[in-house]
Amino acid sequence: MDLSYPAEDEEFRAHLREWLAGVLPALPPKPPPEDWPARRTYDLGWQRRLYDAGYAGLHWPVDAGGRGATPTRHLVFLEETERAGAPYVGANFVGLLHAGPTVAAEGNAAQRARWLPPVLRGEEVWCQGFSEPDAGSDLASLRTRARRDGDDYVVSGSKIWTSHAEVADWCELLVRTDPKAPKHRGISWLAMPMDAPGITVRPLRTLAGSAEFAEVFLDEVRVPAANRVGEENDGWRVTMVTLSFERGTAFVGEVVACRRVLGDVAREARENGRWDDVPLRRRLGRLDAEFRALWRLTQWNVSEAERGGVPGVGGSVFKLRYSQVRQELYDVAAEVLGPDGLDLDRQWTADRLSSLSYTIAAGTSQIQRNIVAERILGLPKGR
């Protein structure tokens, strides 16, 4: 059991810290969450800076344009960027964390050359078109159809809850290519250009008031068959690769950010007198214990991944607790703020609202519990 980082990772940390200290103060102010076009520009700008400084796609394989960093070094990167309060991946979320790694792992040479560099350089944004109105948790029951016509697929159907669809250039799209096959067998994974004719994006307003996701209607949209990643009808396997990236590493850095917020909440409590409320103070203490443990669990999972290669189902264990504790953090922040906890101009109030999605997005807590129980504990599948 070793928690100390190798000297070369510590050296990397020192350089990164220095670079962040230089670049962060000069960053333009963050646009409001409801202004997605402005946020796209902001997030891509940040990605470009990372690229120019050699920090883009740190954990991607070298032949995919990344730096081939070990999971440990990637952890140091996430730890330092979050600790310094650097911008989060934002609109680059899907490209950097799911679609990119999936194309890197499953795509052919032409696909990698076409799609990966623009993600790393901060030029193109991806979105994820998996969920449908009637296929959420039961993703494999999706119905959006793709019919082969010459060199194209002709796609019709609709997707929902598609984050950043309004500002995306590409969509990792799941379609049904064989309606007669058993539901897991007839699915394919396509990269769909979001400017293709026949696509209508209807923004959906979230409970936080912003329009960060959308409904996407597809009416006879032509997608080149060359955009299919993996074999036809083998898309479910490719999807599992995508989901393992999504659940494996996507939330790791946020733990550090949450502990920083918790510290800010403690300071606020001290300033406004709420610190003297014993049960409230004890809740802050317990949350500190939770975030310490979540960070240690992260280090444990990363050490396992460093040996085993893939993130694995341990991500579900982490996500279950993390999503819950994050919500508790902002509940306590609201307690500390008192009446101001109802003021949407306070950052923590908006964050409290967005934290409500954490137990739903990327697989609900109920689904994660099923995964933990069936795949880790080996309990039988229900009928």
Added chain:
Amino acid sequence: MDFRLTDDQRALRAGVRELLVRRFGRERLRAAVDPPPETGSDGRAGPPGPAGPRGPAARLDRALWRELGEAGFFALRLPEARGGVGLGLPEAVLAFEEAGRALLPGPLVATHLAAGEVPGAATGECVVAAVDGRLVEWLDEADVVRGDVTEAVALRPVDPLTPLHRVPRAAPGDPVAALLTAAEQLGSAGRTCALAVQHARTREQFGQPVGAFQAVKHLCADMLVRVEMARSAVYAAAVTNDPLDIAAARLLADEAAERGARDCLQVHGGMGFTWESEVHLHLKRAWSRARRGPCAAQAEEALAAGLLTWAERHGA
């Protein structure tokens, strides 16, 4: 960074587990809990001793204690130059986790901490008890007692294998004692999770294993999440030996052990409420251990104070 068990640590854990299975397996646990039935005052073969009004006090198995001593359980962290094994806190934590899994009784922590200070403690010749908070475990069986036990009053202990005395003046707990207790809690939590899963896979109702029902499945999944959180926190605290890491580890390990045992009991249905089942022993021991050292409120206060200091130092 490689936050995983080394091969040596794995071997140590396997060795302790094997020793405990051989010397304090399920039959020994049952024998310790259910001494040979004595004839009760009503003439019938009585229920297990501790269930009676002031049942016979639990006895410590001295031979087992010496065997633990020979195996290095107490001298684990004592330098080799002083006749110890010369290992560190992480190894001690692994050994205590196994002790917790097996529900090994006795003042294990107090004797371990006395190794090198109290003659005979390291080898298991001497049983050492200590005042921890306002309680002393195993006072009557101890050869040496550390702390002031004048006016100690015997309780009728909830855990049949943890005799307890209450003392009027509280003694401050030691962080290492708190950590080793957390390790025992972790072992117990791992065991109750495994017991629940095993039962859920085999017990059938409505024509299928109860583990196929989501309500049961989700109880088990939450048990595992608590175990994994506690495990990471306890192991990390053993590496850093930082008092706040230890406080955090204790909070999570206490929670994993207490709630794990409760949920395990629930998964076992009526069987879970019987003396026969092992589950109640885990729950009662978890309650007893949770009283050792600083209580949850103190740990939370310490963490809150530390958080504030940290935030004021790093804040804008």
